[in-house]
Amino acid sequence: MAMLEVRNLKKYFKNKAGMLHAVDDISFTLDEHKTLGVVGESGCGKTTLGRTVLHLIDITDGQVFFDGKDVSNPSKKELDDMRLNMQIIFQDPYASLNPRMSVSETIMEPLKIEGRLSKAEMRAEVKQLMDTVGLADRFENSYPHELDGGRRQRIGVARALALKPKFIVCDEPVSALDVSIQAQIINLMLDLQEERGLAYMFVTHDLSVVKYISDDIMVMYLGQMVEKAPSDELFQNPMHPYTQALLSAIPIPSIHNRRERIIMQGELTSPINPKPGCRFMDRCRHAAPECVEAQVLEEPSPSHFVACCRSNKI
Amino acid sequence: MDEQKKKKKKSRFGEIWRRLKKNKAAVVSLFVIAVVVLVAVFASVLAPYPYDLQDYTAPYAKPSAVHLLGTDRLGRDTLSRLIYGAQQSLQLGIIAVAVSTVIGVIIGAVAGFYGGWTDTLIMRFLDIYQSIPMFLLCVTLASVMGPSLKNAILAIGISMIPGPARLMRASILTVREMEYIEAAKAIRARSARIIRKHIIPNAISPLIVSTTMSIGSGILSGAGLSFIGLGAQPPIPEWGALVSDARNIMRDHGELALYPGICIMITVLAFNLLGDGLRDALDPRLKN
Amino acid sequence: MDENILEINDLVVEYHTDDAVIHAVNGLNLTVKRKETIGLVGETGAGKTTIARAIMRILQTPPAKFCGGTILFEGQDIMKMTEQQMRKIRGDKIAMIFQDPMTALNPIEKVGYQIAEAIGLHNKVSRAEAEIKACDMLEMVGIRSERYSEFPHQFSGGMKQRVVIAMALACNPILLLADEPTTALDVTIQAQVLEVMKSLKEKLDTSVIMITHDLGVVADICDSVAVVYAGEIVEYGTLEQIFDYPTHPYTLGLFNSLPKLDMTEPRLKPIKGLMPDPTNLPQGCKFHDRCPDATEQCAIDPPGMAEIAPGHLVKCFPKGGE
Numbered sequence: 076m077a078m079l080e081v082r083n084l085k086k087y088f089k090n091k092a093g094m095l096h097a098v099d100d101i102s103f104t105l106d107e108h109k110t111l112g113v114v115g116e117s118g119c120g121k122t123t124l125g126r127t128v129l130h131l132i133d134i135t136d137g138q139v140f141f142d143g144k145d146v147s148n149p150s151k152k153e154l155d156d157m158r159l160n161m162q163i164i165f166q167d168p169y170a171s172l173n174p175r176m177s178v179s180e181t182i183m184e185p186l187k188i189e190g191r192l193s194k195a196e197m198r199a200e201v202k203q204l205m206d207t208v209g210l211a212d213r214f215e216n217s218y219p220h221e222l223d224g225g226r227r228q229r230i231g232v233a234r235a236l237a238l239k240p241k242f243i244v245c246d247e248p249v250s251a252l253d254v255s256i257q258a259q260i261i262n263l264m265l266d267l268q269e270e271r272g273l274a275y276m277f278v279t280h281d282l283s284v285v286k287y288i289s290d291d292i293m294v295m296y297l298g299q300m301v302e303k304a305p306s307d308e309l310f311q312n313p314m315h316p317y318t319q320a321l322l323s324a325i326p327i328p329s330i331h332n333r334r335e336r337i338i339m340q341g342e343l344t345s346p347i348n349p350k351p352g353c354r355f356m357d358r359c360r361h362a363a364p365e366c367v368e369a370q371v372l373e374e375p376s377p378s379h380f381v382a383c384c385r386s387n388k389i
Numbered sequence: 390m391d392e393q394k395k396k397k398k399k400s401r402f403g404e405i406w407r408r409l410k411k412n413k414a415a416v417v418s419l420f421v422i423a424v425v426v427l428v429a430v431f432a433s434v435l436a437p438y439p440y441d442l443q444d445y446t447a448p449y450a451k452p453s454a455v456h457l458l459g460t461d462r463l464g465r466d467t468l469s470r471l472i473y474g475a476q477q478s479l480q481l482g483i484i485a486v487a488v489s490t491v492i493g494v495i496i497g498a499v500a501g502f503y504g505g506w507t508d509t510l511i512m513r514f515l516d517i518y519q520s521i522p523m524f525l526l527c528v529t530l531a532s533v534m535g536p537s538l539k540n541a542i543l544a545i546g547i548s549m550i551p552g553p554a555r556l557m558r559a560s561i562l563t564v565r566e567m568e569y570i571e572a573a574k575a576i577r578a579r580s581a582r583i584i585r586k587h588i589i590p591n592a593i594s595p596l597i598v599s600t601t602m603s604i605g606s607g608i609l610s611g612a613g614l615s616f617i618g619l620g621a622q623p624p625i626p627e628w629g630a631l632v633s634d635a636r637n638i639m640r641d642h643g644e645l646a647l648y649p650g651i652c653i654m655i656t657v658l659a660f661n662l663l664g665d666g667l668r669d670a671l672d673p674r675l676k677n
Numbered sequence: 678m679d680e681n682i683l684e685i686n687d688l689v690v691e692y693h694t695d696d697a698v699i700h701a702v703n704g705l706n707l708t709v710k711r712k713e714t715i716g717l718v719g720e721t722g723a724g725k726t727t728i729a730r731a732i733m734r735i736l737q738t739p740p741a742k743f744c745g746g747t748i749l750f751e752g753q754d755i756m757k758m759t760e761q762q763m764r765k766i767r768g769d770k771i772a773m774i775f776q777d778p779m780t781a782l783n784p785i786e787k788v789g790y791q792i793a794e795a796i797g798l799h800n801k802v803s804r805a806e807a808e809i810k811a812c813d814m815l816e817m818v819g820i821r822s823e824r825y826s827e828f829p830h831q832f833s834g835g836m837k838q839r840v841v842i843a844m845a846l847a848c849n850p851i852l853l854l855a856d857e858p859t860t861a862l863d864v865t866i867q868a869q870v871l872e873v874m875k876s877l878k879e880k881l882d883t884s885v886i887m888i889t890h891d892l893g894v895v896a897d898i899c900d901s902v903a904v905v906y907a908g909e910i911v912e913y914g915t916l917e918q919i920f921d922y923p924t925h926p927y928t929l930g931l932f933n934s935l936p937k938l939d940m941t942e943p944r945l946k947p948i949k950g951l952m953p954d955p956t957n958l959p960q961g962c963k964f965h966d967r968c969p970d971a972t973e974q975c976a977i978d979p980p981g982m983a984e985i986a987p988g989h990l991v992k993c994f995p996k997g998g999e
Contacts, residue, residue: 116863131571158577171568175590184586185576223951224721234576253720253890258934258947265944280863287936287945310938324868326893328935330920338872339865411695 076143077104078274079128079242084137086120086127093348097123099298100137103291107241108268110275112289112306114282114321118345120298121278125244128276129161130154141242159189162235166247168227172219178205178230179215185237204233208263225256232263242274250281261288282325286310291378294318297346297354300372304379314375314386317355353383361389408670415666418659425656429476436469441624449642461634461645470626471648477627478656481542481620482608488546489607490553490600497557502565502584508558515551523548527610531619538627541620545610549603556599560592567591594671598664605660612653628653682851682884683709683732688746690727690908693739697956701727703908703963704746706982709852714878714885716895716916718931719905722952725888728905729854732886733773734763751851769799772845776857778837781844782829789815789825792844799848814843817880818873835866839873849881856888871897892935896920904928907953907963914989924991926968962993 086098097120105111113121126132128139130149138147146157165171172181179201186197205212208229219227228248235243245264249257261284267273279285285292286306293303294315302315313319320337339358346354352367353359359366363385370382409415428435437457444450444464452459458467500511530544564570565588573583612629614620616636621627623634628649635645690702701724709715717725730736732748734755748755750766758766775781783791792811796802802810812822818839820832829837838858845853855874859867875898878885887899895902895916902919904912904927912925923929930948950967953959959966965975972994980994 116865126571129575131574155577158575163572163575165568165572167568171572173569173573173587173591176586184573184578188577188582225951231572234572238576253952254892254931254934255720255948256951258936258945261936262944262947282864283936283938286938287940320865324864325938326864326867326871326891326897327938328892328896328920328932329937330896330916336868336872338868 077140078107078142079105080138080140081128082138082140084124084127084139085135086123086132087135090347096120096298096346096349098127099346099349101293101295101300102137103293103300103303105242105274105276107274108272109291110268110277110289112285112292113276113278113295114280114285114292115295116280116321118297119295120346121280121295122246124295125163125246125276125278129163129244130157131163159238160240161242161244162238162240163244163246164228164231164235164248167251168224168231169219169251171231172227174219177216177218178210178222181219181230182233182237185234189238200237204237207236207267208233209259223256224252225259228252228256228260229263232260232267236267236271239271240273242276244276244278246278247280248277249284250279257284264288282322294321297344297349299354299370300380300382301355302379302381302383304381308376308379312379314379314381315355315383316359316361316385316389361385405670409666412666412669414662415670418662418666421655421659422663425475425479425659428472429479432472432476436466436472438466438469440470440473440626441465442469458648459644461642462638465624467645467648470631471628471652474626474628474631474649474652475656477538477621477625478608478611478629478653481538481545481611481627482604482660485542485545485549485607485611486600486603488543489549489603490596492546493550493553494557494596496550497554498561498584498589500554501558501561502580502588511554512558515554519551524610524613527614528617528619531614536619536622538615538621538625541611541614544614544619545607548610549607552599552603553596556595557592560595561588564588564591595668597671598668601667602661602664605657605664608653608660609657680711681708682711682751683707683886684747684749685728685732686747686749688728688731688748689744690724690731690736691742691744693742699955700958701741701908701955702731703958705905705909707903707910707913709884709886711851711884712878712882713901714887714899716899716902717886717888717905718890718892718895718902720890720952722955723905724908724955725905726856727908729773729856729886729888732852732854733767733771734758735767735773768795768850769848770850771852771854772848772850773854773856774838774841774845774858776860778834778841779829781841782837784829786828787826788829788832788840789822789827792840792847795844796847810847811843814847815840817846817877818843819869833866835862835869838862838870842870842873842877846877846881846883850883853878853883853885854888855885857890858887859894860889860891867894874898892920892931904931907955907958909963909992910990911964911992912990914986918986918989922986922989924985924989925964925993926970927964930967930969 082102084098084101088095088097101124103111113124115121127134134147138145140146141157141160146153149157182201182204183197186192186200192200202212210226210229210233214222214226249260252260265288268275277285277288289306291303292306292309294301294317296317302309302313302318309318310322313322320339323335323337351369353370356362356366365384368384370384372380372382374380375387442465444460446464447460448462448464450456450460450464456466460466496511500508526548527544530547531541534540534544570583570587573587611620611627612632615627615629616633618633621630623630631649632646635642639646685705685707688702688705692699692701705728717728719725727736732755743756750771782788789811792814793807796807796810797804812825815822815825820836820839832840859870862870871894887895889895899916901915903910904925906927912919912928919928923932933946934948936945948967953963961977962975962980965971968975974994980992982990982992983995984990
């Protein structure tokens with residue numbers, strides 16, 4: 076049994092123009108010790124997906140199972156229990172830390188709320204956590220604005236780890252960091268995964284990072300999952316035209332074997348009152364009349380899912 | 390560790406102080422306010438005479454060694470009355486603002502945090518509330534409750550509620566969009582804790598500024614109420630009441646209105662300038 | 678082709694605040710040839726943006742302070758020009774695009790009009806001619822000219838950036854400074870914008886200084902590369918030299934920090950430590966305390982630029998045995 080199972084998850088937002096289908100019918104499973112990468116462009120609903128799985132925003136429809144237990148409509152108590160197992164690391168190490176709380180206060184807060192440990196034990200635990208994420212003791216009483224982005228992100232990681240979760244949603248945790256710092260944080264997260272058997276849902280727009288860190292990758296477009304496959308498979312054999320274009324657009328830091336770039340026309344719209352057909356159709360170079368039909372998720376090879384009626388013809 | 394912590398807290402205060410120090414006007418204002426506060430606190434020690442001691446032999450006495458600023462029509466020592474007046478006026482301003490801030494912050498916090506129809510209801514109410522001129526509201530409230538210093542304070546406090554309420558709501562709306570609020574939710578913090586630990590401390594800076602400035606306008610409104618007889622009642626020497634006392638004899642003894650007038654002006658100006666300085670000092674955007 | 682249009686010699690820029698001096702640019706040398714696209718690569722705080730602003734002379738002074746050096750543009754020292762001369766150069770001969778397109782667009786003015794205005798400002802053309810040219814520019818960056826009369830908010834981020842590029846290139850500048858023009862954009866949109874920039878610089882013979890932290894973008898669009906660290910260039914060479922024979926430990930560190938698509942190692946190799954504090958730069962080589970190959974000498978003497986191959990400069994002591 077998978078640790079996390081998400082079935083037909085939907086999150087709609089009502090706005091003036093109509094119903095925004097931010098997350099539209101997404102299903103996946105995730106096991107311990109595994110990482111699911113979620114990629115897509117801004118506005119594709121990847122961030123909303125992460126928040127909805129964690130119940131930071133309410134689910135419109137669909138189910139979430141954790142350790143076999145249905146947590147789609149949790150009571151306050153169930154939500155509390157759930158949060159012991161599921162945590163989140165945020166994108167912006169500036170906005171995600173309370174500027175008025177010191178490093179130790181921030182990391183201690185989840186422990187305080189949990190109320191299981193004595194004051195002395197909590198202090199010891201905070202020290203331990205700071206050590207785990209590579210924050211020197213001397214920063215204990217520093218405030219976020221005194222620290223650089225990398226250190227701040229370490230605080231965020233320590234806070235997420237404090238409750239000893241099994242599953243962490245990582246919402247673009249390294250996008251705001253410089254490359255050399257980014258590598259430090261990625262290594263830290265990989266170390267933690269190895270030590271603690273954590274499962275990650277790694278939401279990002281950076282395809283080279285996601286390839287490196289993920290076991291499976293899900294590609295989202297306008298709220299829908301268009302393709303999902305083991306990461307090597309996805310990069311070697313992308314089947315959805317959108318995935319192909321996305322992969323070809325990655326700027327590669329090398330001057331050899333450069334690939335032909337597929338330049339897509341137009342830009343992302345937003346999925347307000349979407350029509351039933353393929354949402355990528357207008358920008359797709361392989362679009363055909365049958366694309367106006369609803370797209371069905373198929374599994375052309377084991378564990379490789381794609382929602383494109385023309386994927387076997389192109 | 391606690392000691393270290395204290396040091397750290399102090400250094401943050403120190404940082405604000407360091408930035409405030411750069412603003413000369415704010416420093417002077419702070420000094421003026423400190424003087425006024427000290428005078429108010431030690432009024433009974435500083436004043437040469439009780440404020441209501443009448444000397445029938447010397448009405449409208451000229452300034453002399455006995456009465457440094459002269460006396461009024463009942464022979465009361467003007468300096469002593471000004472000193473006690475500081476006590477009354479300051480009290481009035483501070484308590485009135487405290488009332489409006491406490492009530493306003495709660496209303497604003499509720500509106501901002503819960504949003505939805507609660508917010509709409511509160512905001513529409515405040516809109517209506519604010520369509521009534523503030524001073525008119527004060528006057529009405531004060532006359533309904535009956536003229537006394539206590540009622541004047543209440544009236545001013547109530548009439549000033551919308552300011553802090555709107556400000557609090559606006560800062561909360563900004564702060565609650567921050568990711569750290571979501572982070573707090575994820576680590577199971579309850580609403581009350583989120584408001585107390587995460588929202589209020591981050592939304593408070595603009596409130597400190599506006600509160601400082603409101604004390605000035607509170608003193609001013611109080612003086613206004615007393616001037617028209619709805620505030621401090623004789624023989625209480627509130628500054629506005631002193632001006633009021635002198636209004637019929639302004640032509641011959643203008644200084645009796647001038648002294649309290651200057652006191653009001655300087656104090657109100659000091660609070661405003663200090664508020665200005667605090668705004669610059671507390672603004673995190675100016676942090677390097 | 679080999680004519681130098683921009684020559685920066687020993688440029689030093691500092692920011693003076695109340696309690697510290699920030700050493701943003703420390704003795705920078707750089708030449709840009711006609712039609713060349715040079716990538717200025719470095720991390721946050723390396724001083725890249727300060728360099729660009731110094732060339733445009735749009736630094737706020739104070740707190741910024743020019744402490745030495747010359748910036749020769751077509752042989753004339755920009756630092757010695759009057760504000761009036763400078764205004765003629767800005768936008769006309771040197772144009773700049775920023776990371777956030779909205780800093781360059783007026784939200785209440787039609788985009789086409791804004792481009793036409795830029796054209797009219799620097800060329801003696803009639804209103805109608807400027808409008809036709811503006812339409813051409815829009816088409817050139819892949820936006821239909823029917824959208825001439827739309828306002829910036831009706832465009833998406835990538836399109837706004839393309840409008841800004843159209844505006845910047847409308848007067849055929851000799852030099853274009855692009856400060857992280859694609860950083861805020863999604864990869865597919867970034868690809869579109871880079872494609873537009875590539876074709877335009879070919880067409881218009883514009884030299885480009887491309888400021889970026891993304892080595893992928895550099896590989897895509899640049900002819901030569903300057904790696905900036907703590908306000909100085911630590912390595913300079915052609916695209917091939919930098920990408921195939923990176924030599925400075927910092928350049929190597931940057932490449933190793935990046936996850937590569939064909940990578941099999943279980944961990945990345947980050948550069949240890951952090952960017953040095955620009956108010957308190959280390960003695961000797963500014964990179965020595967993060968450098969895996971640092972020797973005692975590195976902590977004492979700053980290394981000079983060494984030419985290890987024709988045109989390939991490295992600011993590092995030659996290593997024994999190499």
